[in-house]
Amino acid sequence: MSIKKFRRWMDEPGNSVIFTGTTMFVMIVLAGILVPFFYRFGPYDFVGDPLQSPNLEFLFGTDQLGRDVFSRTFHAVYLDLGVAFLGVAIPFVIGTVVGIILGISKSKRLIALISSIIDGINAFPLLILAAALIAFLGPGLGSVIIILSLTNWARYARIARTKAVVVSQQNYIEAAYTLGYPKRRIIRKHIAPNVSSETIAYALSDFILVILLVAGLSFLGLAATPPTAEWGAMISEGRAYIQGSPWVTLFPGAALCWAAISLAFIVEGLNRREGKI
Numbered sequence: 001m002s003i004k005k006f007r008r009w010m011d012e013p014g015n016s017v018i019f020t021g022t023t024m025f026v027m028i029v030l031a032g033i034l035v036p037f038f039y040r041f042g043p044y045d046f047v048g049d050p051l052q053s054p055n056l057e058f059l060f061g062t063d064q065l066g067r068d069v070f071s072r073t074f075h076a077v078y079l080d081l082g083v084a085f086l087g088v089a090i091p092f093v094i095g096t097v098v099g100i101i102l103g104i105s106k107s108k109r110l111i112a113l114i115s116s117i118i119d120g121i122n123a124f125p126l127l128i129l130a131a132a133l134i135a136f137l138g139p140g141l142g143s144v145i146i147i148l149s150l151t152n153w154a155r156y157a158r159i160a161r162t163k164a165v166v167v168s169q170q171n172y173i174e175a176a177y178t179l180g181y182p183k184r185r186i187i188r189k190h191i192a193p194n195v196s197s198e199t200i201a202y203a204l205s206d207f208i209l210v211i212l213l214v215a216g217l218s219f220l221g222l223a224a225t226p227p228t229a230e231w232g233a234m235i236s237e238g239r240a241y242i243q244g245s246p247w248v249t250l251f252p253g254a255a256l257c258w259a260a261i262s263l264a265f266i267v268e269g270l271n272r273r274e275g276k277i
Contacts, residue, residue: 012273013272013273014268014269014270014271014272014273014274015269015273016269017265017266017268017269017272018265018266018269018270018273019269020265020269021261021262021263021264021265021266021267021268021269022262022266023262024258024261024262024265025259025262025263025266028077028255028258028259028262029077029081031074031077032074032075032076032077032078032081033078035070035071035074035075036071036074036075039068039070039071039074041058041068041070041071042068042071042075043067043068043071043072043075043076043229044067044227044229045067045068045071046065046066046067047062047066047067047068048062048066048068049062049066050062050063050064050065050066051063051064051241051244051245051248052066053245053247054247058070060073060247060251061245061247061248063234063237063238063248064237064238064240064241064245064248065227069234069247069248069251069252070251071229072229072234072252073229073231073234073251073252073255074255075229076229076230076231076234076252076255077255077259079141079224079228079229079230080211080214080215080230080231080232080256080259081211081259083141083144083145083214083223084207084210084211084214085207086145086148087144087145087148087149087152087210087213087214088148088152088203088206088207088210089203090145090148090149090153091148091149091151091152091153091155091156092153092156092199092200092203094149094153094156094157095152095153095154095155095156095157095158095159095160095199096156096157096160096192096195096196096199097160098114098153098156098157098160098161099156099157099158099159099160099161099162099163099164099195099199100160100161100164100187100191100192100195102114102115102157102160102161102164103160103161103162103163103164103165103167103168103191103195104164104168104187104191114157115161117154118154118157118158121151121154122154122155122158126151126152126209126213127213127216127217129147129151130144130147130148130151130213130217130222131217131220131222133147133150133151134147134217134222134223139221139222139223139225140223140224140225141214141218141223141224141228141230143223144213144214144217144222144223148210148213152206152210155202155206156199156202156203159198159199159202160195160196160198160199163194163195163198163199164191164195167190167191167194167195168191172190173186173190173191176190201267201270204263204266204267204270205267207263208260208263208264208267211256211259211260211263212256212260214230214232215230215231215232215235215256216232217232218230218231218232218233218236219232219233219235219236220236221233221236231252231253231255231256232256234248234249234252235249235252235253235256238252
């Protein structure tokens with residue numbers, strides 16, 4: 001892309017915000033790749049005296065056990081973002097498929113049954129539902145992924161069903177049936193792409209919430225547990241030292257905010273480009 005085309009693209013509504021968010025997100029992802037490979041300290045190494053303030057040797061200082069906070073903060077990038085990605089991707093696929101089936105189904109019993117399940121799941125706040133289910137599955141990041149897969153699909157299914165009903169009533173869908181196209185082809189070529197575009201837009205917003213959910217559950221000791229290098233767990237460990245050694249909590253908290261804000265910029269930019277705000 002030439003500089004002139006790039007400038008024209010940036011002048012379009014929302015694109016500058018998308019560019020800012022994408023740049024921020026790529027920066028933290030690259031840091032998550034490069035720091036574990038090239039930084040001299042590992043996230044679980046005891047490398048210095050406890051609670052050293054940031055300096056040239058320990059850029060983010062050390063924690064209460066003498067571990068390097070810089071290494072631990074960026075080692076946690078792929079753990080937090082990876083778990084959040086799976087926690088969004090699996091419900092996205094399940095919910096979109098279920099929503100499309102409900103949107104085109106003619107079976108009133110099937111629609112009533114699955115809709116009641118969707119409404120029942122969506123009636124509970126996600127954090128409370130996740131915390132309750134962890135009591136049965138036990139703490140751990142694997143449990144968080146399973147819980148999100150079992151519950152968060154209902155939100156995608158509701159969105160997908162609403163969109164599928166609208167799409168299935170369009171003239172071009174009726175024309176496709178009239179021309180004798182197979183139902184599978186109509187769903188694959190016409191209904192699914194239109195429905196998934198709607199659920200993808202929601203998934204970007206949901207990604208922010210799931211990142212915060214994973215960190216929040218880890219903060220409570222329900223997801224990642226010590227000594228795992230994870231933002232929420234690190235914030236929880238450092239809160240006892242926040243007055244005298246704020247860097248233990250500050251830097252993983254800043255990384256968490258950076259990731260969430262970058263995605264928020266992308267979502268806002270997409271909404272501006274589509275004229276929603």
